[in-house]
Amino acid sequence: MPIASLADLKLTGATRAHPLDPLTAGEILLTSKAVRSHSSSLPVPLERLLFNSISLKEPPKLSVLNYLGIVQDEEVKAVSSEITRQAIVHLLDSATARAFEATVDLPSNLHDGKRIEVPSVSDWVALEGAVQPSLQVEELLWSEEICRKDPQIAEAARAVGVEPENLYVDGWCISVDERFPNRRLQQCFLFTRLRPEDNLYAHPLDFIPVIDSYTGEVLTIDYPHMNGDAAPSSAEAHSSLPPRDRIPPPMEPHNYLHSELELDESGFKAREGLKPIDITQPQGVSFAxxxxxxxxxxxxxxxxxxxxxxxxxxxxxxxxxxxxxxxxxxxxxxxxxxxxxxxxxxxxxxxxxxxxxxxxxxxxxxxxxxxxxxxxxxxxxxxxxxxxxxxxxxxxxxxxxxxxxxxxxxxxxxxxxxxxxxxxxxxxxxxxxxxxxxxxxxxxxxxxxxxxxxxxxxxxxxxxxxxxxxxxxxxxxxxxxxxxxxxxxxxxxxxxxxxxxxxxxxxxxxxxxxxxxxxGDVGSDTNFYGNxxxxxxxxxxxxxxxxxxxxxxxxxxxxxxxxxxxxxxxxxxxxxxxxxxxxxxxxxxxxxxxxxxxxxxxxxxxxxxxxxxxxxxxxxxxxxxxxxxxxxxxxxxxxxxxxxxxxxxxxxxxxxxxxxxxxxxxxxxxxxxxxxxxxxSFFQRNPGLDVPSSADLKSKLANGNTNGTSSSCCRS
Structure with a gap:
């Protein structure tokens, strides 16, 4: 039977918690609660707080090594083995278009000293200037909703025969765009589909909107030039150009899902003749x-x-x-x-x-x-x-x-x-x-x-x-x-x-x-034969x-x-x-x-x-x-x-x-x-020398389907 989860594996005697275990669901909820409480008590409370990420803030290396007893260096023994369980949090406030980084101390059973019972924010920093945390998955999905609703994008899409409800968007980080300093940006690559599971990447559109990922505002629509055209040398020069002749998306299907290939009237037929290769471990796995x-x-x-x-x-x-x-x-x-x-x-x-x-x-x-x-x-x-x-x-x-x-x-x-x-x-x-x-x-x-x-x-x-x-x-x-x-x-x-x-x-x-x-050259005392x-x-x-x-x-x-x-x-x-x-x-x-x-x-x-x-x-x-x-x-x-x-x-x-x-x-x-x-030069000799020889008695001869037998080529 396949092993479905950790619970199905026999533990080898689980010891105390590991300092680098990922945050649990409970710890994530405690962290967000502590952050909301702290943000509401600021001189200017944050009204529309969004969580970009909550993850483990790894404790100091030497303390972890001392705690686990893996390395016995004197430098390790000299530090405290007390571990503080902490979360690092990256936050966005869409009301003020600002980003923050916070550290939260969590309840922990890893302390040799005083336990922390109630989570609390121990550090809070505003991220200034152009610094932006990563784009979050929900944020990327939001870009599609923005593009479908925007009238400028709708007009640009209809100009090449695509209705806005049929737009599909891959939101990308924008690298650096000097036109929009200190704004949180996404560039939006647009596609359309022939039907719900059609390969959208076969139908790219000829324009790339740029949106503000805080406000949802469409800041500009960029139209890449055609090959052979004179190319603008900068974003500023490009943004001043009117849209060039528009290019409708290619609409020939290029699918990879077999269910879609069968609809493309191309005579697609799934390959035959591939017989199953089974992997079995009748005595179970060798790990725990x-x-x-x-x-x-x-x-x-x-x-x-x-x-x-x-x-x-x-x-x-x-x-x-x-x-x-x-x-x-x-x-x-x-x-x-x-x-x-x-x-x-x-x-x-x-x-x-x-x-x-x-x-x-x-x-x-x-x-x-x-x-x-x-x-x-x-x-x-x-x-x-x-x-x-x-x-x-x-x-x-x-x-x-x-x-x-x-x-x-x-x-x-x-x-x-x-x-x-x-x-x-x-x-x-x-x-x-x-x-x-x-x-x-x-x-x-x-x-x-x-x-x-x-x-x-x-x-x-x-x-x-x-x-x-x-x-x-x-x-x-x-x-x-x-x-x-x-x-x-x-x-x-x-x-x-x-x-x-x-x-x-x-x-x-x-x-x-x-x-x-x-x-040494060939013929020299040190390398006479040159080899x-x-x-x-x-x-x-x-x-x-x-x-x-x-x-x-x-x-x-x-x-x-x-x-x-x-x-x-x-x-x-x-x-x-x-x-x-x-x-x-x-x-x-x-x-x-x-x-x-x-x-x-x-x-x-x-x-x-x-x-x-x-x-x-x-x-x-x-x-x-x-x-x-x-x-x-x-x-x-x-x-x-x-x-x-x-x-x-x-x-x-x-x-x-x-x-x-x-x-x-x-x-x-x-x-x-x-x-x-x-x-x-780490091991004294081949560390796999103790691995026993074995013959797979289920192996067969393909040209006669005859049961194989062990031979003198496998000795233990």
Whole structure:
């Protein structure tokens, strides 16, 4: 039977609550109540308070480590283990068009000292200037209602044959728009449909309204120029131009739902001949939970979730049998991402979606479906978050946890005896999938039997499409025509993986490792035959030195090491290496808007000293922030502080450059990106050596359907 929820899993003896557990529904309600009480007592009470987000404010790292007893460094033992349970709240007041940030102290059973019984606001800050919290889901949905009711938009839609009630809107953050300073903005990409479940992205409209997300006012309607026209050089110049000849939307259907394809009179027929592949675990799963800590084989992983990053894995440890439970990583998360588009003309340049910071990947998580998104014996975790009124919305099945066969773990055949030792690997997968308007992103953290961790990101969904006029040619430099009159613009998907290590202790350093030829020439004393090569190691001593890029010619990787402990055989520092070939450069030029706003994407590697409030490389509030060189990660790496044998954080930027294909239309086959964290001189020997050999007695020969039998190739 599939495991439907946490309640169906046997606990391994749940201990006290974990300090990084997400806020419960009850805590969210207590927080919103405390905030409303506080706001009503202000000198000027807030009349129309809206909750943008309520999430856990993570307690200090050293206090958490002391509380849990994972790391025994003297620096950890010196701090108090008392934990204050707190919520961080981002608020909007639509009456005054202002934003606020508040901290609420919550009742807690985590205190060693005095308990907090009644929630109270301990900090309240007004967010001044252009600072805007992320756009909330209900806010994005509101944009469709606004556009359908506005008379200017109705007139513009009817001019191309679309009635306003048939408008569909994807609200986007606007990046930076100098025409409307200090206003909370959405740019609205418009589409229509032939019928209720028709693919709306096949029918884009030729104008883009900009709305005030506080008041609902339509501030302007932008009409992108046609390819080949003289393009205005700025927003001001464009806004003074009258609308050019209008372009009706392409109305040929391009569907992906089979029920809709069957209505398109295209002769569509679903593929046949795919026989079921069943995944069964007749004895149940090999994992269990201790509270929200996932226990599997030698691993222990705390599974958190928040509205912004989605999954956050913390306090990752591994019991190697010889040395006991060993700490590996304090916290792993995808801390930010950006999707910049290549079209250079106004207003397409505003397409640069910071899906984590501007919207919240967690808030956009799917409710995963058993047997579809996740297959096999499954456990799910829900996620509670706030709505605009301060109530609770629950995303059911936001996280999927399951095991998969992972092929051969190791194998060797003695060719003299034809005897083999072969063990099969398996992986534990913790996953979540989110929908950001047209795109889907799947995030999969996987753990294997040999101590390795992998982050796999799967990109799918529907490419962002814009229309062309009947005889308009494409812009060959910046887009691809994927269907008649539908162009998909070039873009990138760039992610920032934040790695907070604790490899056998709090102190770490990072070494760049390159495979290079020996310096000696052929015929020299040091390299007479010319075949020498070695791994060149460069220790990063300061954050500035750490700013670097992937080099495929040298197979560049990065080793995160604890210099206070060495391997008994190799003599090397114990460590984990970060390996990733999916590291394209940010293609927008220095000084561009997205370059200024996405410092994490300018290079592939950064290392900084740990700081409690530095979780997001483009800052807490990236929405409409202009960025710059004194902003987020760009500022943090300027500090002239040693990162040798210190508590450090590793920021790895990875991703893909997407030149769309017609094969990506109307729905995109999955593109996969992977980042590996692999032990390097951390374990004394292969940590999977104790995995027994096994033969699957249910395996069959396809050419005769004969039951397979175990053979000498599987020995335990």
């Amino acid at each position: 939970f201790d509270g929200r800590t996932l226990v599997w084989q030698n691993w222990r992983i705390h599974v958190g979730f928040n509205y912004r990053e989605g999954m956050v894995l913390s306090h990752i440890t591994y019991d190697d049998g010889t040395n006991g439970t060993r700490p590996l990583f304090y916290r792993l998360s995808v801390a930010e991402m950006v999707v910049p588009y290549a079209k250079t003309t106004f207003p397409h340049h505003r397409k640069q979606a910071f899906d984590t910071g501007e919207y919240g990947i967690g808030a956009l998580a799917n409710s995963l479906a058993l047997g579809c998104d996740c297959k096999g014996e499954i456990a799910y975790l829900d996620f509670d978050m706030c709505n605009r009124q301060g109530g609770v919305e629950t995303i059911k099945n936001a996280i999927c946890i399951h095991e998969e066969d992972a092929g051969i773990l190791h194998k060797h055949t003695d060719f003299r005896t034809n005897k083999a030792q072969v063990a099969r690997n398996r992986k534990l997968i913790v996953s979540s999938i989110c929908t950001v308007a047209n795109y889907e992103y799947g995030f999969y953290f996987t753990f294997d039997l040999a101590g390795s961790i992998e982050l796999e990101v799967k990109a799918t969904g529907i490419v962002n499409a814009y229309l062309l006029a009947e005889n308009e040619s494409k812009d060959p430099a910046h887009e691809v025509i994927v269907a008649p009159r539908i162009a998909a613009q070039h873009h990138q998907h760039l992610f920032s993986l934040r790695v907070d290590p604790m490899l056998d202790g709090l102190k770490s350093q990072v070494v760049q490792v390159d495979a290079v030829q020996d310096d 020498g090569f070695y791994n060149k190691k460069t220790l990063y001593k300061t954050p500035t030195e750490s700013v670097s890029d992937y080099d495929g010619r040298t197979g560049r990787m990065w080793s995160i090491e604890n210099p206070n402990k060495q391997h008994p055989y190799s003599g090397a520092n114990v460590g984990y290496k970060l390996v990733c070939p999916y590291m394209p450069p940010l293609l927008a030029k220095p000084g561009s808007i997205v370059w200024n706003r996405a410092p994490f994407a300018r290079h592939n590697m950064f290392v900084t000293r740990y700081a409690e409030d530095e979780l997001y490389p483009s800052g807490i509030h990236i929405n409409q922030h202009p960025g710059g060189d004194d902003f987020g990660l760009a500022e943090w790496v300027k500090r002239d502080a040693s990162i040798v044998n210190e508590d450090v954080v590793v920021w790895a930027s990875f991703g893909m450059t997407h030149f769309s294909r017609p094969e990506d239309w109307p729905i995109m086959p999955v593109e996969m990106l992977r980042v590996h964290l692999k032990p390097s």
